[in-house]
Amino acid sequence: MEDIKAYIESGILELYVLGDVTQEEKNQVEAMISEYPAVKAELDEIERSMEAYALENAIEPSEELRGKILNSLLTNFGDDDTFPTKKEPVKKDNLIAFTASKPNSFYKYAFAACLALLILSVAALVDVYDQLKEANTQLVALSSSNQHFTNTVKFMDHQLNIYRDPTFKVIKLQGTAKHTSASMLVAFSPIKKQVMIDMADLQLPQNDSAHQYQLWALVGGKPVSLGVFDKTSDSVDMKQMQSIAVAQAFAVTLEPKGGSVNPTMDQMMVMGAVL
Structure with a gap:
């Protein structure tokens, strides 16, 4: 169920409604719709919301565009030569004169009306398309913001569970x-043999690509490696290190990428005793 919720929150359904997906993504969405009623219901709700948004924000064509169309129609009317100019005298003889029928102007008027309707429709569609693009951008941003908020809540919940x-x-x-401003928190459970690093509270300089930080446990007076980790700008989770049941102290050194067999003492960043 968590996978379905994550799929719905990914923003793919909004992109599907807007037609901004590849054929493979389209097939995947349609497969999910047929298999999961919750996905189908969410898709229907998105379609209703976008339709309501488009109707609510519809914009009438400008007066300038309306005037141009009406002037075009009047020009067509003015060019029509179907109005009588001079009455021909009636010849009084036994012959009946048949006058040639003039071209029917109905099609000219119909074409002008269709052209006017087409221009109005194109203008309205362009405006709706722009609004849908803006709405799609807002939906994607909102989806990303919601995902970030969800991840933050999950992290805080995990963090609280450990500290409780x-x-x-x-x-x-x-x-x-050498590094007086550095500090960090380590959560250690001898019973569960777990060691966790609070990455959100990590006060260490950001390491380069050639180096990593290495966590050590002091066991019986000897250092034991518990693994390496990086300090990055998005380090906000609780990172689990290698298991250990007994430790008198913990320390962190800066080592070459991948870690070292023994700690580099002149590169020790922080340390603390287990009370």
Whole structure:
């Protein structure tokens, strides 16, 4: 059910309604519609919403465009030569004169009316298309914002669950003499043998692509590697490191990418004892 919800929130259904999808994406959406009623219901609701939005924001053609169309019609009327000019005298003889029938002007008027309607329709469609594009942009932005909000709520919920768990100890690692402003939080559960790093509270310089931070546990006076991690601008989750049941202290060093067998002591960033 979570996968269906994530699929609905991805924004693909809005793009499908607007026709802004590939053939493969279109086939996938139609398969999801036929298989999952919830997806079909969401698609119907999106279509209704977009239709209501278009109707509510419809714009009448400008007076300038209306005037041009009417002037065109009057010009067509003025060019018509069906009006009588001079009455011919009636010849009094036994012959009946048959006058040639003039071309029927009905088609001229019909064509002019159709042309006027076409211009009005094109103007209205262009305006509706622009509004739909703007609405689509807003929907995609809203979907992205909702996804970010959902991820933030999930992270906070996960974080609270760890900090509320009585089996976890929260250890604050303080910066060393060379890095006094550095700090981070480590949650350690000896019972569950779990070690978690609070990436949202990570106060370390961002590492380059050639280096990574490495977490160490001091066990019986010897350092034990618990894995490597990166400090990036979007580090906001709780990162689980390698399992360990006993530790007297934790420390972090900056090592070459992939980590080192032994810690580089002059590159130690933070450390803290388990009380």
